[in-house]
Amino acid sequence: MCGIAGVFESEGASGLVASILFAIQHRGQESCGAAARDAAGRIVAHKGMGLVKQVLDEEVQARLSGTTAIGHVRYPTAGCSDEVNAQPHAIELAEGPVMAIASNGDLINYGELRARLEREGVVFKSDNDAELIGRLIALYHVRDGLTIEQAIARVQGELKGAFSTVLMYKDRLYAFRDPHGFRPFVMGHLGPEGDGEPASEGTVFASECCGFGIIGARRLREVKPGEILRLEKGRPVVSVSHAPLQPRHCVFELIYFSRPDSTIFGESVYQTRERIGACMAAKDGTLPNGDDLVVLPVPDSSNFIALGYARAKKAEFGMGLLRNHYVGRTFIKPTQASRDEGVKQKFNPLPDFFPGRRVVLIDDSIVRGTSLRKLVRMVRAAGAREIHVRIGSPKVIGRCFYGIDTPTREELIANRMSETEICDYLGADSLRWLEVDDFEGLLPGRRQDFCTACFDMDYIYPPEGFAAKTNAPVART
Template sequence: MCGIVGVYKRKQNPNNIFDITKKVLFSLQHRGQESAGICILKEDKDLFVYKGLGLVNQVFSNITSIDGKIAIGHTRYSTSGSKANIRNAQPITYYYKNSWLAIAHNGNIPNADEIRKILEEEGSIFSTNSDTEVFLHLYVKLKGSFSEISKIIPYAYSIVMLDNNKLLAFRDAYGYRPLFLGISEEFYIFASENSAINQFDFIDEIIEINPGEVYIIENNEIYKEKFAISEKYRFCIFELIYFSRPDSKLFNYQVYKFRKECGKRLALLEDKEIDIVIPVPDSGLASAIGYSQTLNKPLELGLIRNHYSGRSFIQPDNISRKETIRNKLFPIREVIENKRIALIDDSIVRGNTSKEIIKIIRENNAKEIHFRIASPPIVNPCLYGIDMPTKEELIANRMNLEELRKFLNVDSLRYLPMEHLKDVVSENKDNFCYECFLN
């Protein structure tokens, strides 16, 4: 899962393109924390490129404002390629036939290794081990024919590209990953979430790019083409459950309202005596609000989040995740002590984070802990852009409900059943991907 940005400057104005791109990228920081990069096609046709490991504000702390015509940016949460290798940081750039090519990708290409092998046998040379570079090679080989590329790589991608003096943005025909376009007199801005574009008061309109569409901007003109069609979509339900910002709206669902509704439906199943409701901040907050309101039980901030720490799920290894939890969540003993607690979170993936959080609450003398998860058990790895590479890593695949309850050291454990999750997106339930929940 990554955050991508594409910016096209339509006319001269006081806002320089680097500052705009950086602001959008910073608004997508929650989508990736391993590396960040920006490239800008300047007015003299030279390409400025800067990439580094770390957070957006860290990477670009010493960069002064740079202006230009086109920019693309990327914040990385790796699902393919080495995690701590600066070579795999995006955008990936090439100089080809006297012009620049650059690409930034959100998603994952399941057949990338197979395609890479074929391309290498034909003479292609790769500078990274990222699946994104495979797409760039095919783009050159197939002369920019998206319809032909989509036959070889049907999913999963939302991508922004720079091709000489053109900015392109496109989404696979299944729509796994979101992509938006903001329109104003000064700029066209593409981003992974609409909330990253909403921050600018000069934006007149924001639209969600439809699956199988490519937008092309050249010489201040914008047009779109349909390059692929799918009988039904495969929107990633985990975007709504966890990854996207609560103030975003994607797949035609407002994220905060979706999560709150999941919490309401979870509360309707409750059969334990509860004194207070505590969310795991910030991922469980919206669901905890819905749960609390439905049961008419007080919502308490028993865990206070240090907002200067990162998201634990997208840390690159288990040691980093544990360290992040202890540095991120601070308990309030006076809230927790001697209470029967409904602890609400969005999901359990590997189980290490949840176990550490529950340990913190136990250390502060909770009377009972009833762990409530606002999604079904994750039992399958994701091939489409979430870092769950093996079944063995997924704790719900290795343990039944009672075994997991004991492992976590909670008094009871309940997930939101699949049928209830589908009810939340009822009118569109057949257009979502649920593979991570299916045995």
């Protein structure tokens, strides 16, 4: 999971990009960067390991002068945890340092395309997808004489997988998205409202529209699946082409990854989570209500699911677990050791809250189960009489190949244990998940537009080397 940002023709573009990235920091905390075009027309990038506030400080923003900039926050899903894989990637062409690219998503035909490019003599500096997309575009532009947007269109048709991408080329900015629209990608505008597509000046892009409020921009619309947008000074935004396929928006973005104040894939994130909670409560009629029952989220990603559950059940909603906000998301820490340490540091029970109470503990998902087990123990030790765990997503049984770092099938607890065994392992009194079929009612008339492959193994196309039943991992060079 990563996040991207772009600003076209606005004063202090790199500062605006840094602000957007700060608002979408939840999408990646390992590294970040920005690229801007200076007065001489050179595109310069600055990247580093760490958070936006550390890497893109005021001194860096001052150096990245210019009115157009792009940026990226990274959580590694493919490729090693190293600064070489931070984005954006500046790509030198024969014309000079005139191109930079940042992308969110994973490609399933990365290995095949990289091998093809290396046979052509292309040298890579990293092992992530954005550089591959950029080098493929550069090759078709330089070798085959295509314009940049012709090259983007050809590449868009060759890539398989997820990519929401911003690309600077000379004084232009392009935004394009994979034909299935796996990852969210929105366009906004700084400045007065107008009819139709906005003037290119002041147009902004982000993975999520929660990045717009912080800079005073308003959300216009999504970059459509399969669309290529061109931004040129003095002209309106042009939709160069639009070749969509059946949408496969990532349903996990709605459940967990995206911020509740974002609207993605045409759905409000917090309202979707409230509906999930209400759906689970409606199926939980055998759990008796009462003054001693309290519904508790694992903060923060489960807050709205728990709120929806509590409202529907007419039960008390309580914030019995306090979260230390100076500890990042445990899921997006790269190693199990760092995740374990994160859980211990991250949560603390309210004193005198739990003794004698029956607790419905709501979490958004169970992946390995190790973090939730620690939380259940914590709540039990704090005095809870009963703990009923409710999970706001179906069982995770498959890997994600489209930009989310889920572990191998063997590591997923739902593949290793029965429901009873998982409940015992967690130390809970009862355990229930959302069901895959529940998405029909939660996304009325739109179920087919969403990817649920990690819950039902219905991959729209399998990745390289994929063995249908074993979900074998893809080897990366």
